[in-house]
Amino acid sequence: xxxxxxxxxxxxxxxxxxxxxxxxxxxxxxxxxxxxxxxxxxxxxxxxxxxxxxxxxxxxxxxxxxxxxxxxxxxxxxxxxxxxxxxxxxxxxxxxxxxxxxxxxxxxxxxxxxxxxxxxxxxxxxxxxxxxxxxxxxxxxxxxxxxxxxxxxxxxxxxxxxxxxxxxxxxxxxxxxxxxxxxxxxxxxxxxxxxxxxxxxxxxxxxxxxxxxxxxxxxxxxxxxxxxxxxxxxxxxxxxxxxxxxxxxxxxxxxxxxxxxxxxxxxxxxxxxxxxxxxxxxxxxxxxxxxxxxxxxxxxxxxxxxxxxxxxxxxxxxxxxxxxxxxxxxxxxxxxxxxxxxxxxxxxxxxxxxxxxxxxxxxxxxxxxxxxxxxxxxxxxxxxxxxxxxxxxxxxxxxxxxxxxxxxxxxxxxxxxxxxxxxxxxxxxxxxxxxxxxxxxxxxxxxxxxxxxxxxxxxxxxxxxxxxxxxxxxxxxxxxxxxxxxxxxxxxxxxxxxxxxxxxxxxxxxxxxxxxxxxxxxxxxxxxxxxxxxxxxxxxxxxxxxxxxxxxxxxxxxxxxxxxxxxxxxxxxxxxxxxxxxxxxxxxxxxxxxxxxxxxxxxxxxxxxxxxxxxxxxxxxxxxxxxxxxxxxxxxxxxxxxxxxxxxxxxxxxxxxxxxxxxxxxxxxxxxx
Amino acid sequence: xxxxxxxxxxxxxxxxxxxxxxxxxxxxxxxxxxxxxxxxxxxxxxxxxxxxxxxxxxxxxxxxxxxxxxxxxxxxxxxxxxxxxxxxxxxxxxxxxxxxxxxxxxxxxxxxxxxxxxxxxxxxxxxxxxxxxxxxxxxxxxxxxxxxxxxxxxxxxxxxxxxxxxxxxxxxxxxxxxxxxxxxxxxxxxxxxxxxxxxxxxxxxxxxxxxxxxxxxxxxxxxxxxxxxxxxxxxxxxxxxxxxxxxxxxxxxxxxxxxxxxxxxxxxxxxxxxxxxxxxxxxxxxxxxxxxxxxxxxxxxxxxxxxxx
Numbered sequence: 001x002x003x004x005x006x007x008x009x010x011x012x013x014x015x016x017x018x019x020x021x022x023x024x025x026x027x028x029x030x031x032x033x034x035x036x037x038x039x040x041x042x043x044x045x046x047x048x049x050x051x052x053x054x055x056x057x058x059x060x061x062x063x064x065x066x067x068x069x070x071x072x073x074x075x076x077x078x079x080x081x082x083x084x085x086x087x088x089x090x091x092x093x094x095x096x097x098x099x100x101x102x103x104x105x106x107x108x109x110x111x112x113x114x115x116x117x118x119x120x121x122x123x124x125x126x127x128x129x130x131x132x133x134x135x136x137x138x139x140x141x142x143x144x145x146x147x148x149x150x151x152x153x154x155x156x157x158x159x160x161x162x163x164x165x166x167x168x169x170x171x172x173x174x175x176x177x178x179x180x181x182x183x184x185x186x187x188x189x190x191x192x193x194x195x196x197x198x199x200x201x202x203x204x205x206x207x208x209x210x211x212x213x214x215x216x217x218x219x220x221x222x223x224x225x226x227x228x229x230x231x232x233x234x235x236x237x238x239x240x241x242x243x244x245x246x247x248x249x250x251x252x253x254x255x256x257x258x259x260x261x262x263x264x265x266x267x268x269x270x271x272x273x274x275x276x277x278x279x280x281x282x283x284x285x286x287x288x289x290x291x292x293x294x295x296x297x298x299x300x301x302x303x304x305x306x307x308x309x310x311x312x313x314x315x316x317x318x319x320x321x322x323x324x325x326x327x328x329x330x331x332x333x334x335x336x337x338x339x340x341x342x343x344x345x346x347x348x349x350x351x352x353x354x355x356x357x358x359x360x361x362x363x364x365x366x367x368x369x370x371x372x373x374x375x376x377x378x379x380x381x382x383x384x385x386x387x388x389x390x391x392x393x394x395x396x397x398x399x400x401x402x403x404x405x406x407x408x409x410x411x412x413x414x415x416x417x418x419x420x421x422x423x424x425x426x427x428x429x430x431x432x433x434x435x436x437x438x439x440x441x442x443x444x445x446x447x448x449x450x451x452x453x454x455x456x457x458x459x460x461x462x463x464x465x466x467x468x469x470x471x472x473x474x475x476x477x478x479x480x481x482x483x484x485x486x487x488x489x490x491x492x493x494x495x496x497x498x499x500x501x502x503x504x505x506x507x508x509x510x511x512x513x514x515x516x517x518x519x520x521x522x523x524x525x526x527x528x529x530x531x532x533x534x535x536x537x538x539x540x541x542x543x544x545x546x547x548x549x550x551x552x553x554x555x556x557x558x559x560x561x562x563x564x565x566x567x568x569x570x571x572x573x574x575x576x577x578x579x580x581x582x583x584x585x586x587x588x589x590x591x592x593x594x595x596x597x598x599x600x601x602x603x604x605x606x607x608x609x610x611x612x613x614x615x616x617x618x619x620x621x622x623x624x625x626x627x628x629x630x631x632x633x634x635x636x637x638x639x640x641x642x643x644x645x646x647x648x649x650x651x652x653x654x655x656x657x658x659x660x661x662x663x664x665x666x667x668x669x670x671x672x673x
Numbered sequence: 674x675x676x677x678x679x680x681x682x683x684x685x686x687x688x689x690x691x692x693x694x695x696x697x698x699x700x701x702x703x704x705x706x707x708x709x710x711x712x713x714x715x716x717x718x719x720x721x722x723x724x725x726x727x728x729x730x731x732x733x734x735x736x737x738x739x740x741x742x743x744x745x746x747x748x749x750x751x752x753x754x755x756x757x758x759x760x761x762x763x764x765x766x767x768x769x770x771x772x773x774x775x776x777x778x779x780x781x782x783x784x785x786x787x788x789x790x791x792x793x794x795x796x797x798x799x800x801x802x803x804x805x806x807x808x809x810x811x812x813x814x815x816x817x818x819x820x821x822x823x824x825x826x827x828x829x830x831x832x833x834x835x836x837x838x839x840x841x842x843x844x845x846x847x848x849x850x851x852x853x854x855x856x857x858x859x860x861x862x863x864x865x866x867x868x869x870x871x872x873x874x875x876x877x878x879x880x881x882x883x884x885x886x887x888x889x890x891x892x893x894x895x896x897x898x899x900x901x902x903x904x905x906x907x908x909x910x911x912x913x914x915x916x917x918x919x920x921x922x923x924x925x926x927x928x929x930x931x932x933x934x935x936x937x938x939x940x941x942x943x944x945x946x947x948x949x950x951x952x953x954x955x956x957x958x959x960x961x962x963x964x965x966x967x968x969x970x971x972x973x974x975x976x977x978x979x980x981x982x
Contacts, residue, residue: 251890326877
């Protein structure tokens with residue numbers, strides 16, 4: 001509270017000082033103070049979801065904001081700050097001398113709340129060692145919050161003094177702390193599942209610098225980026241009930257250097273050649289006592305380059321040809337040869353696009369892209385696990401028409417074909433196809449319409465359809481289908497106000513087939529079709545009850561998603577003899593489908609009145625209501641310690657009970673000077 | 674015969690210089706000065722006078738050239754004809770060709786930092802002119818003279834992205850009652866184009882971009898999960914998802930999309946395996962966070978090939 005009072009006092013003093021010299025309006029700004037009262041009806045997860053990325057105190061609070069702007073013919077200085085002493089507080093100063101240089105300094109915070117009052121039978125949540133003996137008496141467990149807070153500060157400098165040469169640099173430091181959920185198996189392999197409180201205590205430093213020359217026809221820049229990530233905790237030490245190694249590895253410290261060159265030169269015939277070259281080195285280090293030795297040193301290098309030629313030689317023709325190359329080379333140290341999952345890959349891309357201006361205000365564009373991905377794992381030994389290569393061919397076309405003053409229409413199509421080259425007979429013969437690498441045919445269609453029947457009325461309509469067929473896949477993800485329909489409109493009603501709205505509808509379907517080869521008398525197939533139906537709309541208006549004096553604002557948003565999984569199992573799964581144990585629980589194909597799959601309704605409305613008493617003084621008062629209703633087969637009727645022998649679990653409650661209902665009343669004063 | 678292409682070089686250079694000289698030449702005819710414009714366009718002039726375009730300290734700014742007419746062209750005929758929108762003046766109207774409008778801005782901003790990839794950008798390809806996003810006279814955001822704040826500005830055209838951000842799991846770009854926007858569209862994308870042609874991201878690969886904020890995922894890890902260092906988008910949506918942690922699908926079905934050979938990954942987990950269901954075995958692989966209940970270090974591990982440590 002003291003911080004808030006001090007900061008606000010400084011701002012108010014600044015405001016009074018500026019008004020002492022009303023003839024000099026080089027300084028202007030505003031200060032505001034908003035009181036917010038919040039009532040949240042929800043459990044631990046709901047209260048966290050309500051404040052997922054914000055800091056709203058349930059008992060209410062006052063939120064201050066301040067803006068100052070000093071702007072003269074030669075120099076400028078801006079100060080912008082708010083939410084003093086809250087977890088969302090921010091401060092930024094930027095300024096400079098026009099045409100010479102600009103600088104900025106900032107500090108800000110943002111939380112990410114996942115679940116409040118999570119539980120664990122162990123002591124030490126938030127630290128690097130958990131101690132205790134797991135038990136199922138949840139009421140005796142210790143509580144903590146799954147919540148992370150980011151604090152970022154830094155600054156930057158852009159120098160134009162020696163134009164056309166330039167120099168930019170910036171530095172940012174982020175301190176992240178809190179707890180997030182992570183999971184470990186008690187024994188290896190299998191055993192009880194343990195959801196653990198993972199300590200987050202990270203510091204990341206980022207430094208960027210860029211020097212260059214920018215004056216037509218030439219642009220050149222040399223760029224350097226350095227980043228280091230430090231984790232205070234190397235590992236989370238686990239209690240005695242866990243099998244060795246009794247440690248859970250946490251993200252290792254790493255450093256990253258990247259150098260890049262960018263260049264562009266204007267050529268005759270309205271053409272331009274651009275290039276981008278880069279190389280990077282990332283290294284990590286952990287001294288955790290691991291399976292692969294006492295000290296692991298990770299090292300990854302990347303190289304990339306790209307060239308592009310664009311040309312608009314005559315008005316009716318646009319041409320673009322390009323080539324890109326990206327290579328990742330994992331050179332990590334593997335003294336015992338245990339960690340064979342060091343991924344290397346390289347991607348080469350060639351593309352060409354052509355745009356044609358046609359009569360009757362048509363514009364036709366199209367192109368072709370070819371990409372080849374080669375990947376391998378260092379020390380590949382299992383021929384069945386050798387990763388395949390991919391060849392992608394992409395064709396696309398787009399037709400735009402703007403023949404009418406009040407209408408713009410566009411249709412587009414893209415065809416994506418991926419071929420997969422399995423490099424060993426064993427990997428080719430593998431019945432499963434991993435969708436990241438599997439052959440696929442993807443068709444994407446889109447149609448867009450923008451209508452402007454009146455000067456102040458805009459209406460937009462959009463439809464997209466995308467279907468991916470994993471053509472060679474028998475077992476695995478076989479198709480992915482999406483349809484999206486969106487519309488929006490806004491209308492400015494002269495001095496009366498403005499209204500706006502949007503509506504969306506989308507449905508997604510994934511279809512996959514799998515075979516269970518173990519635990520049954522004979523291999524048997526089972527399939528799952530996942531469906532998501534999501535629709536939403538929003539409407540809002542601003543009514544100028546008394547123009548420039550009294551404004552009424554209303555906003556309502558609604559999103560509803562209904563997900564489901566349609567499971568189809570071969571009969572053998574349900575047979576008492578040799579089945580998968582499903583007969584014992586009375587399962588059959590009509591009662592196993594999952595009807596609640598991340599189902600939710602997000603509903604909110606806000607009403608606000610703004611009264612401008614004078615040019616300097618304004619007040620606002622309002623009310624907002626938010627409702628989030630969540631149902632899910634995996635999280636409903638949550639149990640912290642479900643039983644089941646070796647298939648039991650000890651959970652912390654992460655993501656449970658996310659539903660909430662909140663009432664927010666707010667009001668405040670703003671003073672501009 | 675072999676020397677012929679080189680013989681064309683000096684000719685091309687001559688043409689080039691003539692072209693450059695011709696395009697840089699300017700006639701003073703037809704200019705009336707900003708004071709004349711102010712006579713009728715008082716509000717527009719006032720906004721211009723407050724903007725960076727009127728800063729004499731910035732070399733090459735309109736105020737150091739022809740003022741209003743730097744962008745709108747000579748106004749003598751417009752004034753003589755008594756004015757009117759688009760009458761003998763360049764008015765940046767909706768029907769004016771995007772390239773013509775862009776050329777006015779690029780005359781000064783073409784060699785600005787960040788514009789080096791404009792010619793490759795999807796926005797240029799799609800015929801988006803500068804005035805679709807920027808308003809020198811009536812900006813809602815003084816920084817970069819934007820017409821609207823992000824993301825509303827971007828959602829005007831990218832309607833499908835708005836619907837994705839409205840989903841329950843999303844990056845925090847439009848949270849209410851948050852002091853500042855932690856993430857903006859322009860944090861990840863450069864609307865002026867980048868070396869990444871289609872998505873215009875501010876990095877050479879998707880993963881390089883994600884690591885800017887999620888540096889702990891960068892590794893390199895002793896045990897890598899192969900799709901992870903290649904492409905975060907194998908498992909995560911970019912803008913928004915119905916599933917927590919921006920997942921494209923929900924575990925266990927996401928994981929089973931690839932892991933469908935041997936042991937428990939090939940087990941069908943049904944509604945009856947939920948907390949309230951009667952199944953007694955393999956429950957923990959379905960409920961709560963599914964596979965992640967055990968395989969928590971799914972982005973990489975220093976200890977476990979199965980990502981359970």
